[in-house]
Each structure stands twice: as structure tokens, then as C-alpha cells.
Amino acid sequence: MNVALQYLIIALILIPSAFYALGVFAPQTKRRIQRSAALWLLQAQRPQRLRQFGLRILPVEQAKGCGAGCSDCNNCAPPAQSAEQPLIDLRSSGQRR
Amino acid sequence: MSAPATSFSAVVAAAPLSIALVGNPNCGKTALFNRLTGSRQKVANYAGVTVERKEGRFLAPSGRLVRVLDLPGAYSLNATSADEAITRDVCLGLHAVEARPDLMVCVADATNLRLHLRFVLELIRIGRPMVLALNMSDAAARRGILIDRDKLSRQLGIPIVSTVAVQRNGVRDLIAQLDRAPPPPPIGQHDANLHAEVRRLLADCVTMPRHTAAIDDALDRVVLHPVWGLAILALLMFVMFQAVFTGARPFMDGISNGMQVFGTWLGATLPDGPLRSLVQDGIVAGAGTVITFLPQILLLFLFILVLEESGYLPRAAFLLDRLMVGAGLTGRSFIPLLSSFACAIPGIMATRTIQDRRDRLATILVAPLMTCSARLPVYTLLIAAFIADRKVWGLFSLQGLVLFALYAAGIVSALAVSFAMKLWRHRRGHEVEEHALLLELPSYRIPHVFDVAIGLWERSWIFLRRVGTVILSLTVVLWFLSSFPAAPAGFTGPAIDYSLAGRIGHAMQYVFAPIGFNWQICVALIPGLAAREVAVSSLATVYALSANTEQAATQLQPLIAAQWPLATALSLLAWYVFAPQCLSTLAVIRRETNSVRTMAIAAGYLFALAYLASLVTYQIAHALA
Numbered sequence: 126m127n128v129a130l131q132y133l134i135i136a137l138i139l140i141p142s143a144f145y146a147l148g149v150f151a152p153q154t155k156r157r158i159q160r161s162a163a164l165w166l167l168q169a170q171r172p173q174r175l176r177q178f179g180l181r182i183l184p185v186e187q188a189k190g191c192g193a194g195c196s197d198c199n200n201c202a203p204p205a206q207s208a209e210q211p212l213i214d215l216r217s218s219g220q221r222r
Numbered sequence: 223m224s225a226p227a228t229s230f231s232a233v234v235a236a237a238p239l240s241i242a243l244v245g246n247p248n249c250g251k252t253a254l255f256n257r258l259t260g261s262r263q264k265v266a267n268y269a270g271v272t273v274e275r276k277e278g279r280f281l282a283p284s285g286r287l288v289r290v291l292d293l294p295g296a297y298s299l300n301a302t303s304a305d306e307a308i309t310r311d312v313c314l315g316l317h318a319v320e321a322r323p324d325l326m327v328c329v330a331d332a333t334n335l336r337l338h339l340r341f342v343l344e345l346i347r348i349g350r351p352m353v354l355a356l357n358m359s360d361a362a363a364r365r366g367i368l369i370d371r372d373k374l375s376r377q378l379g380i381p382i383v384s385t386v387a388v389q390r391n392g393v394r395d396l397i398a399q400l401d402r403a404p405p406p407p408p409i410g411q412h413d414a415n416l417h418a419e420v421r422r423l424l425a426d427c428v429t430m431p432r433h434t435a436a437i438d439d440a441l442d443r444v445v446l447h448p449v450w451g452l453a454i455l456a457l458l459m460f461v462m463f464q465a466v467f468t469g470a471r472p473f474m475d476g477i478s479n480g481m482q483v484f485g486t487w488l489g490a491t492l493p494d495g496p497l498r499s500l501v502q503d504g505i506v507a508g509a510g511t512v513i514t515f516l517p518q519i520l521l522l523f524l525f526i527l528v529l530e531e532s533g534y535l536p537r538a539a540f541l542l543d544r545l546m547v548g549a550g551l552t553g554r555s556f557i558p559l560l561s562s563f564a565c566a567i568p569g570i571m572a573t574r575t576i577q578d579r580r581d582r583l584a585t586i587l588v589a590p591l592m593t594c595s596a597r598l599p600v601y602t603l604l605i606a607a608f609i610a611d612r613k614v615w616g617l618f619s620l621q622g623l624v625l626f627a628l629y630a631a632g633i634v635s636a637l638a639v640s641f642a643m644k645l646w647r648h649r650r651g652h653e654v655e656e657h658a659l660l661l662e663l664p665s666y667r668i669p670h671v672f673d674v675a676i677g678l679w680e681r682s683w684i685f686l687r688r689v690g691t692v693i694l695s696l697t698v699v700l701w702f703l704s705s706f707p708a709a710p711a712g713f714t715g716p717a718i719d720y721s722l723a724g725r726i727g728h729a730m731q732y733v734f735a736p737i738g739f740n741w742q743i744c745v746a747l748i749p750g751l752a753a754r755e756v757a758v759s760s761l762a763t764v765y766a767l768s769a770n771t772e773q774a775a776t777q778l779q780p781l782i783a784a785q786w787p788l789a790t791a792l793s794l795l796a797w798y799v800f801a802p803q804c805l806s807t808l809a810v811i812r813r814e815t816n817s818v819r820t821m822a823i824a825a826g827y828l829f830a831l832a833y834l835a836s837l838v839t840y841q842i843a844h845a846l847a
Contacts, residue, residue: 126492126493126495126497128495128496131493131495131496131497132496134497135496135497135500135702138500138698139698139699139702141695142694142695142696142698142699143695143698143699143702145691145692145695146695146696146699146749146752149692149695149696149752149805150751150752150805
């Protein structure tokens with residue numbers, strides 16, 4: 126494998142890792158950087174794909190408390206049910222309980 | 223019912239029925255919450271597991287969307303601790319964020335109505351729609367407790383359903399009740415004496431052969447005995463740590479061999495160059511080394527989960543109350559401190575159940591001294607490398623004994639620190655109040671295999687997620703810092719010495735040389751701030767990059783055994799008994815105490831203790847060697 130290609134793959138692994146590590150040591154700084162980058166990408170003159178990407182990386186306001194995904198607990202907390210978690214639907218399986 | 227024809231999105235978009243699960247601690251609210259919503263919140267057989275509100279949703283058979291709040295247990299609306307205040311505020315509509323629920327589902331332990339009915343009556347006085355769920359009704363039936371539900375319902379003025387939250391079909395009646403129109407608000411009896419009212423209701427509607435279970439009384443006579451009880455507790459802890467070391471060894475060897483084979487295969491598959499170094503020396507040697515400790519962590523949690531489910535833990539708190547009070551803590555500190563054996567973070571959060579502010583602060587400050595599971599990989603690595611694998615008196619593993627001693631050192635130092643805080647408060651003229659321990663002792667229960675299995679699965683998932691996120695990312699970053707800038711042509715010595723990590727490590731050595739740490743350990747301490755296990759993966763990466771042979775690159779334990787003096791290993795063990803390297807713990811201390819100063823005090827005293835303990839250990843071991 127070409128050495129340049131190897132360095133490209135390393136960069137693709139290293140950059141997200143470094144960004145994640147930044148979030149562990151300095152979560153507020155990471156959020157600020159992420160927010161700035163997202164707002165830059167969301168500017169009207171940017172191509173549609175970049176704007177979509179900006180929307181994806183825009184940090185959302187986080188709930189407080191254990192299991193809110195704030196990373197305060199370093200993944201030690203049990204997972205809480207989030208809005209994205211599938212609902213338990215008892216309409217078609219009412220006999221289950 | 224035509225409801226199933228309604229589109230799913232329309233149902234979800236509709237305003238949900240908001241219900242709150244309230245009741246005394248340890249009546250099964252969270253088990254009920256999990257059963258209704260499909261969540262997997264932590265449940266255990268003692269009071270104070272839930273210390274903040276949890277939210278979930280489900281779709282009832284009629285198509286009605288129900289939003290469920292699980293609130294911390296409370297004995298009364300006169301809140302005496304931080305967790306009870308949350309319940310009071312939500313029930314009374316005083317909570318800053320949470321609106322008052324449409325319906326309160328008051329959960330009461332059917333085997334202990336003498337205690338639980340008082341809070342039911344208090345909640346009825348609020349005058350909001352309410353349903354009473356008599357939980358653990360199967361256990362009540364087994365004990366011959368007969369409850370005239372209809373009569374009790376008429377007298378209380380609210381609907382009553384029986385539930386068994388731990389059984390699959392145990393909440394059918396409750397769901398059916400929630401699917402109907404909410405009952406009208408009860409008309410409270412505002413002037414009645416609550417205790418007298420409870421006695422009257424019990425006499426009218428409940429037939430109870432005896433107040434407590436005979437088996438509980440028989441077991442408690444032994445388990446709560448001032449001498450036998452303590453001996454049983456010590457034996458349990460001893461067996462636990464022996465088993466953690468010896469029982470997990472074959473599984474750890476299996477994973478370690480698998481990792482070695484995988485590393486060798488990768489080395490042969492990938493072309494020579496920086497990418498192979500990243501994968502082999504960084505990811506496999508680093509994160510792969512940490513994965514081998516999974517069996518030990520699971521075995522430790524197996525013991526903790528079984529003890530939690532059995533109902534033994536509050537008894538242990540009761541036994542240790544005298545010792546705790548003598549050391550400036552309270553018996554209520556026991557469960558938060560025991561939770562800290564898993565991780566200091568839930569332990570610190572569990573201190574919300576401690577009413578006294580000073581007791582709570584003292585418990586928070588000593589909780590990081592309990593040996594969390596993240597320290598286990600560090601301990602195991604060093605013990606396996608430096609302590610002989612032999613039997614003591616032909617029975618006990620020496621390595622297991624050393625592990626037990628390290629855990630004991632954490633406990634003893636926590637008691638010593640809290641005692642020092644007590645003395646300091648006393649000298650400053652602060653009144654040291656002693657609070658009598660009032661603790662509800664639950665019935666003994668045989669742990670449910672399924673619940674324990676789920677608990678272990680969750681711990682595995684949490685651990686593997688940490689390996690895949692925090693540990694992996696920091697290992698990759700450390701590999702980069704240890705590989706670049708590359709050594710120029712003609713540089714004598716290992717290339718890693720020229721790298722950024724090498725230079726940082728050498729600079730830090732000025733501070734850590736007196737305690738015997740080499741530059742590789744110094745480098746590992748920095749990423750170890752994120753999570754303690756990262757210190758192991760970091761050491762593995764740094765040594766893999768320094769190693770000359772391929773086999774050495776995948777074997778950290780023999781490498782450090784050959785290169786470190788015993789004094790350094792003992793010093794590092796002493797460091798990890800005290801060291802505060804966990805930013806998350808410090809962040810939670812700040813959040814729970816709302817004080818940067820308290821967080822700084824915690825970090826400062828733990829660092830000072832760690833340095834002092836390592837210095838003394840290293841200097842003595844060095845002199846004796």
C-alpha cells in the first residue's frame with residue numbers, strides 16, 4: 126500500500142479520535158468548536174450537502190442528569206430511554222403482559 | 223377496538239397521558255417503570271437506588287400514548303433529602319422543569335402496607351387523580367397476607383390494582399386501568415391522623431399472619447449478630463476478591479491469546495509502514511490489552527449484583543453503622559460507598575439519599591478512594607507481573623490476597639480521611655452531629671437469574687463502549703504523539719524518545735522520579751486522567767512502540783516484569799489506591815456539590831495522598847531491595 130494512502134487512512138482515524146479525546150478533557154471547548162464549525166457550514170451560500178452535514182454536527186442542547194448523554198459520567202450511567210428509542214407498542218401485543 | 227388502525231405517527235404526535243410512579247423507597251417503582259416502558263434502569267433490593275426522575279413512554283392497547291415518570295422513593299412529602307425533594311416538587315407541581323402529572327400511580331409494597339399506606343394517604347390529600355398499585359402481590363400471597371382490595375379501594379376513594387413488576391404479565395391490570403379515563407380526584411380526609419388512619423385501614427381491610435417473614439427473622443438473627451454478622455461480611459468480601467482473581471484467569475488467558483493471534487495476523491496482513499504500526503502497536507496492543515480484563519470486571523459485578531438483589535446490603539450498612547459513625551460518616555454512607563466499587567460516579571450520586579449536608583459532603587469526598595472497577599486492570603496487570611502465583615497455606619491465592627489488601631487499603635484510607643475531616647471540623651468548633659441510622663431492611667430475595675444476566679450484559683456493554691470510545695480514541699492519539707515527530711537520521715536511542723510523548727514523559731520525570739516512575743509511566747498518567755484503564759492501554763502502546771520484537775509488542779506484562787524494579791511496581795500500586803485521575807469523577811463532584819472549591823479540594827488531597835503514599839512505598843521498597 127502506498128505510504129501516502131496509509132497516512133490518509135491514519136488521518137481519517139486520528140482526527141475523529143482527537144476530537145473525541147478533546148470532548149473528554151474539555152467538553153465545553155469541543156462543543157464550542159463543533160458549534161462554530163456547524164454554523165459555518167450552515168451558511169446559505171454553502172452547497173446543500175455541506176449544509177446537511179452542518180445540521181448533523183450541530184450540537185443539541187443536552188438534558189441534565191444521569192443518562193442524559195452529557196459524558197459527565199464517562200459512559201458509566203445506564204442508558205436512559207430517549208425520544209429516539211422505539212416505543213413499546215402494546216396495541217398489537219396486548220396479551221403479552 | 224379501532225385504535226390500532228390509527229397511524230403510529232398520529233398517536234405519537236398526540237398529547238400523551240402523563241403519569242408518575244411514586245411511593246416509598248424499595249417498593250418496585252423502577253421495576254414497574256422498566257416493565258411498562260421497556261427501559262433497563264437499575265433495580266436492586268434496597269432503598270435509594272433511584273435518586274433522580276427518569277422518563278419513558280409506551281403505547282397502551284387502546285393506542286393512547288403514556289408518558290411515565292419514575293420518581294425517587296420518598297417516605298413523606300416533608301422531604302429530608304435531595305432525592306425526596308424531587309418527588310415532592312413533582313407531586314405538588316413545584317418542579318422547575320417537570321409539569322404536574324395527569325395521574326399519580328402510587329406504588330406500595332403489598333407485604334409492608336403498615337409502612338407504605340401512610341404515604342398513600344398523604345398523596346391522596348394532594349387531591350389529584352390517583353391509582354394505587356399493590357406491588358409484590360405474589361410475595362404477599364405467599365406470606366398469607368390477604369388484602370380486601372375492593373373494601374380498601376372504597377375507603378381510600380381511589381382504584382386499586384395488584385401488580386408483580388418482576389413478572390411478564392404482572393402489570394396487565396395496571397395497563398388496563400391506565401387505558402381507561404383517569405379516575406376523579408379523591409376527596410381527602412384532611413383532618414385525620416395519618417398513623418391512626420393506617421391502623422384503622424389495616425384492621426378493616428388486611429389480614430396479616432405476622433408482620434415480618436419468618437425466614438427473614440431467622441436469617442437476621444445470624445446476619446445482624448454483632449460478631450457473626452461482621453465475620454460473615456468480612457468472609458463475603460474476602461471470597462469475592464479471591465474469586466475475582468482466580469476465577470477469571472482462564473477466560474482472561476483465552477482473550478489474551480486471541481488478541482495475540484489477531485495481532486500477529488494483522489502484522490502479517492498489513493504492509494509495513496505507519497498504518498501497521500497504528501493498528502498493531504496502537505489499537506491492538508493498547509485497546510486490546512484492556513479488553514482482556516473484561517472477565518474480572520464481570521465476576522466482580524456478578525458478586526455485587528447478587529448482593530444487591532438479595533437484600534443483604536442494607537444489613538451490611540446496619541452492621542457497619544457504628545464503625546462509620548466513629549470515622550465521621552454514617553451508616554447511610556455504606557451503600558454510596560459500595561456503589562463506588564463499580565464506579566465513583568453513581569456512588570457520588572447515591573449520596574443524595576443522605577439527609578445531613580456534612581455527612582453527604584464527607585461521603586462524596588471519600589467515595590473516590592473506593593476501588594472502582596476501572597482500577598482493576600491496573601491492579602491485575604501489576605499483581606500478575608510482580609507477585610508470585612502461589613498458594614498461601616495451601617488454600618488462598620497470594621495474588622488474590624494482594625488484591626484484597628489493595629481494596630482494603632482503599633476502605634481503610636477512606637475511613638481515615640473521614641475521621642481526619644471529623645477531627646478538623648471538631649477543632650474548628652463545628653458541632654459534629656450524629657444522626658441515628660433509620661434504614662428499611664427489605665425482605666431477603668433469591669436473585670432473579672434474568673435480572674443478574676441483564677445487569678452483567680449492561681456492564682459488559684458499558685465496558686466495551688468505553689474501550690471502543692474513550693480508550694480507543696486516546697490510544698490512537700497517544701500512538702500519534704509517541705510516533706511523531708519521527709527521529710531524524712543519525713538519532714541514537716529509541717525513536718520514541720524523540721517523539722512528543724517521549725519528551726513530555728521525560729519532562730514529567732523530574733516530578734515523578736522520587737516516587738520511582740519512569741518516563742513511560744509518566745506518559746500513561748496523562749490519558750489515564752480520562753479513565754483509569756487508559757493507563758494500561760497507554761503503557762501497552764508506549765512499550766509496543768519501544769519494543770524490538772513483534773512478540774514483545776503484544777505482551778505488556780512480561781515486558782514490565784523484566785524492566786521495572788519491584789519498588790516501582792509497588793509505588794504505582796500505591797499511587798492508584800489514592801490517585802484522582804478521573805476527570806469524570808471530579809466533574810460529578812462539582813455538579814453534585816455545586817462547588818468548584820470542593821472539587822479542587824478533592825483533587826488536591828487525593829493527589830497529595832497518592833504522591834505521599836507512593837513516595838513512602840518506593841523509598842522503603844528501594845531501601846529494602
